[in-house]
Amino acid sequence: MTFVLDGAHLTCEQVDRAAHGSGIALGSTARAQAAWRMAGLLNGPVYGRTTGVGANKDVDTEDTGLDLLRSHAGGAGPTIEAFRARATLVVRLNQLLAGGSGVDPALLPVLAAAVNLGLTPPIRTYGAIGTGDLTALATTALCLLGELPWTRPSDTVRIEAPAGDTRNPSTEAETGTGTGTGTQAGAGTGDTRSWERAEGGPPGTRPGDPVPRFALASVDALPFISSGAATLADAALACHRLGVLLSAATAVAARSFRAIEASLEPLSPVVQRGAEQTEVAAGLRALVGSTSPRRVQDPYGYRAFPQVHGAVLDALGRAERTITEEMNAAPENPLIAGGRAWHNGNFHSARVALALDALRAALVQTATLSAARLATLNDPANTGLLPFLAERPGLSGVMILEYVAHSALAELRHLAAPVTLGGAVLSLGTEDHASFTPQAARSALAAAEPLEIVLACELVASVRALRQRGLPCDLPLDPAMRDRPLDADLDAARGLLPGLVP
Known part of the structure; x- marks a missing residue:
C-alpha cells in the first residue's frame, strides 16, 4: 500500500514497508522549494557551494560539484542488498522534503520514481564513519546523472505517480517521453528530469524500462550528499x-x-x-x-x-x-x-x-x-x-x-x-x-x-x-x-x- 512522504512523519515501519516494495508518493514540496529559492539568493562563501569541502573549506571553487560526486563515490566491499538501498532513497527523499538543503526540488519526483520503479543505486558496504553517508549518496547522484547504472531487482515493482504530479511515469516510461514539471516541483528551473528508455541507458535495466535521470547542478552536489540517510x-x-x-x-x-x-x-x-x-x-x-x-x-x-x-x-x-x-x-x-x-x-x-x-x-x-x-x-x-x-x-x-x-x-x-x-x-x-x-x-x-x-x-x-x-x-x-x-x-x-x- 502506498504511503505519502511529507518530510515530517516517516516511521521505521514505513521505511521497512517501502524497502520491501510498498509504493511512495510525494506530499507537499513547499519547504524544499523555499530552501531552493533562498539558496539561489545567497551571497558570500557557502561551504560546498562556493568552496571546497573538508580541508578545502577555505578554497574558493566554481562548478566543481560534479567532481565532488565523482571523487566521493568510491566505496568498497560488496554492494548492499536492494532493500537497504531502497530504504536509503526513501529516507533521503523524506529529509529533502523537510527543507533546508537548497537542492533543486525538481529532483524529488525523479527520486520517488526510482523508488517506485524498483531501481536502486549500487551502494558499497564500506565508506562511512558517522559524519554523513557520502559514498552512498554520491553513488546515488551518479546514477541520477547517468554515469553509473541503476540496479534493478528481479521482481517487478509497481510504478505510481507522485501525489500532485499530472504526469504518468508508467506511461511515459513506455514511450520514453515526458519532461513536464508536474505541479509541485521544478518551478523556475526548467525541469531537468527525464525518462530514457533502457535501450539507450546503462547496463542493469531491461529493454523498455524507464531510467530516471536528473541533471544535478554543481551547487546541488554537496547538498544532496550531506546526510546519513x-x-x-x-x-x-x-x-x-x-x-x-x-x-x-x-x-x-x-x-x-x-x-x-x-x-x-x-x-x-x-x-x-x-x-x-x-x-x-x-x-x-x-x-x-x-x-x-x-x-x-x-x-x-x-x-x-x-x-x-x-x-x-x-x-x-x-x-x-x-x-x-x-x-x-x-x-x-x-x-x-x-x-x-x-x-x-x-x-x-x-x-x-x-x-x-x-x-x-x-x-x-x-x-x-x-x-x-x-x-x-x-x-x-x-x-x-x-x-x-x-x-x-x-x-x-x-x-x-x-x-x-x-x-x-x-x-x-x-x-x-x-x-x-x-x-x-x-x-x-x-x-x-x-x-x-x-x-x-x-x-x-x-x-x-x-x-x-x-x-x-x-x-x-x-x-x-x-x-x-x-x-x-x-x-x-x-x-x-x-x-x-x-x-x-x-x-x-x-x-x-x-x-x-x-
Whole structure:
C-alpha cells in the first residue's frame, strides 16, 4: 500500500514497508522549494557551494560539484542488498522534503520514481564513519546523472505517480517521453528530469524500462550528499525487525512459563516498577493465563523476565524515537533557513550511535534469558520429563538446541561491541571526531538473525515440552519426538515468530 512522504512523519515501519516494495508518493514540496529559492539568493562563501569541502573549506571553487560526486563515490566491499538501498532513497527523499538543503526540488519526483520503479543505486558496504553517508549518496547522484547504472531487482515493482504530479511515469516510461514539471516541483528551473528508455541507458535495466535521470547542478552536489540517510535506513529497518522479534519473545516466554508451570507471582502488578516493566508483566500474564506453580521461586529466566525484557523494550523505544526524529529533520550542512546558510554539525549522528549501542547491549540480556529458559526446559527438575525432552531414556532429544542457541548468542555478543568507543581524525585534521554510527546500524540490523535463532530454539523446546505434558499447543511444528535433525523445526519456528506478536 502506498504511503505519502511529507518530510515530517516517516516511521521505521514505513521505511521497512517501502524497502520491501510498498509504493511512495510525494506530499507537499513547499519547504524544499523555499530552501531552493533562498539558496539561489545567497551571497558570500557557502561551504560546498562556493568552496571546497573538508580541508578545502577555505578554497574558493566554481562548478566543481560534479567532481565532488565523482571523487566521493568510491566505496568498497560488496554492494548492499536492494532493500537497504531502497530504504536509503526513501529516507533521503523524506529529509529533502523537510527543507533546508537548497537542492533543486525538481529532483524529488525523479527520486520517488526510482523508488517506485524498483531501481536502486549500487551502494558499497564500506565508506562511512558517522559524519554523513557520502559514498552512498554520491553513488546515488551518479546514477541520477547517468554515469553509473541503476540496479534493478528481479521482481517487478509497481510504478505510481507522485501525489500532485499530472504526469504518468508508467506511461511515459513506455514511450520514453515526458519532461513536464508536474505541479509541485521544478518551478523556475526548467525541469531537468527525464525518462530514457533502457535501450539507450546503462547496463542493469531491461529493454523498455524507464531510467530516471536528473541533471544535478554543481551547487546541488554537496547538498544532496550531506546526510546519513543510508545509516538511518539501516537503523530504521533494524528497529522495525527487532521490534517484531521482541514482541514475539513475550509469546515464546509464555509457552515456556506454561511448560514448566512457572509461578506468576513475579508478574504481579504489585512488584512492578516503571512503565515498560509493568507493560511486559501484564502482557505476559495475559498470554500465560494461569499455572499451578511447583516451586517457591523459579530461575531468573522466568522470575526476572519483566525486568530484563522491559529494559530492552525501553532501549528499543529510545532508539526508535531518536531515529524517527533524525529521519524527519534536515541534517544539512549548511542548512538553508532564515534567509542565510547556517554552517553546523547536524550531520553528526552521535545520538543515534549511542542509542543503537545501548539497544544491542540490551538485546544480549534478553537473548541470554531466553537461553536460560531453554536450559530449564531440558532439565527434568523443572519439567518432570526426560532430560532434553527425549522420546525415551538415553536419547538426545533437543539437546543440540542449547548449542545452537549459544552459538547465536555468541554472535549477538560480538555484534554488541560498542562503536562509540572509537575515534578518527580525517581530512588533514579538519574533521576530528566520528561516531561510527553506520557500523552501529549495520550491527543492529545483523543482530536480528541471531536473536531470532535463540528465540526459535526456545520455541521448539517449549512446544515439545507442552506436548509431552499433554498441554494445549496450537503451533504447526513437527510433533515427532524421535531423534532427528532439527534444522527444519528451527526454520519453521523462525517463520512463526512474526505471527506470535500479541
